[in-house]
Amino acid sequence: MSLVSSGHVCTFRISIRSICAIVIPPLIFIVGSLCSSSEGTNDAFTLDSIRQSLVRQEDTIIFSLIERAKFPINSATYDASPSSLVHGFPGSLLDFVVRRTEAVQAKAGRYENPEELPFLLTTLPHPLVPRHNYPQVLYPAAASVNVSKTILDMYIQQLLPLFTAEGDDGNYASAAACDLACLQALSRRIHDGRFVAEVKFRDAPEDYEPLIRAKDRDALMKLLTDEKVEEIVKERVRKKAMIFGQEVSLNDTDSKGNYKVDPSVVSHLYAEWVIPLTKLIEVEYLLRRLD
Numbered sequence: 001m002s003l004v005s006s007g008h009v010c011t012f013r014i015s016i017r018s019i020c021a022i023v024i025p026p027l028i029f030i031v032g033s034l035c036s037s038s039e040g041t042n043d044a045f046t047l048d049s050i051r052q053s054l055v056r057q058e059d060t061i062i063f064s065l066i067e068r069a070k071f072p073i074n075s076a077t078y079d080a081s082p083s084s085l086v087h088g089f090p091g092s093l094l095d096f097v098v099r100r101t102e103a104v105q106a107k108a109g110r111y112e113n114p115e116e117l118p119f120l121l122t123t124l125p126h127p128l129v130p131r132h133n134y135p136q137v138l139y140p141a142a143a144s145v146n147v148s149k150t151i152l153d154m155y156i157q158q159l160l161p162l163f164t165a166e167g168d169d170g171n172y173a174s175a176a177a178c179d180l181a182c183l184q185a186l187s188r189r190i191h192d193g194r195f196v197a198e199v200k201f202r203d204a205p206e207d208y209e210p211l212i213r214a215k216d217r218d219a220l221m222k223l224l225t226d227e228k229v230e231e232i233v234k235e236r237v238r239k240k241a242m243i244f245g246q247e248v249s250l251n252d253t254d255s256k257g258n259y260k261v262d263p264s265v266v267s268h269l270y271a272e273w274v275i276p277l278t279k280l281i282e283v284e285y286l287l288r289r290l291d
């Protein structure tokens, strides 16, 4: 389930958009949303529907961790010293795989989707594919909030050692490909905080506007926080990790308690990083929401 995949292009929308494009930028944003609404696509952007998308993304995150856990930590993959694995490349093997893959995916149109953000590429190659008209839901001045670097550092330095075995089996390229899948899944989930913030703002502008004008981060954080939902998320991901990561055996007694990724690590990942970073994105987005 994607937040922004439903924007089928219709001629009406294109013509309205091109007319709007010559009017002042804030108006482009408003009309873009109205155009989505006239096709019913704006209906997708309720807090409930965004939360459903976040729930589905839990599956992607947990399966990507399970895939990465097939390999030991393989520390050489992350060595960015001059004697690192990739001859002539200034960075680690993971940097190399991420940069080159992101360049290919940019050409294939991945980053046209406002939910997708690259980790390492600052200038993206132009897509070589026809444009898809994604609904423009985010407020342009706030859409660029980004914690990719924090996610990358957290993943390599803190998360990886918690769910991979010690050791080195030489499968560096395969491990790096799995890392990128984990990173992209985490990034999408965390940066979807922008959509959550947009919907919360639209639902209660009278509550958010004074706090935004006062640049009151703490009050914004308090207002957007729903502790009950957070508790449910942490419990659900633990349960999913137990179900998705169990050893399946025809003999019931064989598999009890052996999980491919420790369910408490998944819950910890959400409690310590995913939820706090999503909320940080929400606050940062809101602080730019009236620019």
Ligand SMILES: C=C(O[C@@H]1C=C(C(=O)O)C=C[C@H]1O)C(=O)O
Residues within 6 Å of the ligand: 051, 193, 196, 224, 225, 226, 227, 229, 230, 233, 274, 275, 276, 278, 279
């Ligand atoms: C994403 C939301 O905002 C906050 C962050 C949450 C999360 O990252 O899971 C859950 C509840 C809120 O405290 C939300 O309200 O759904």
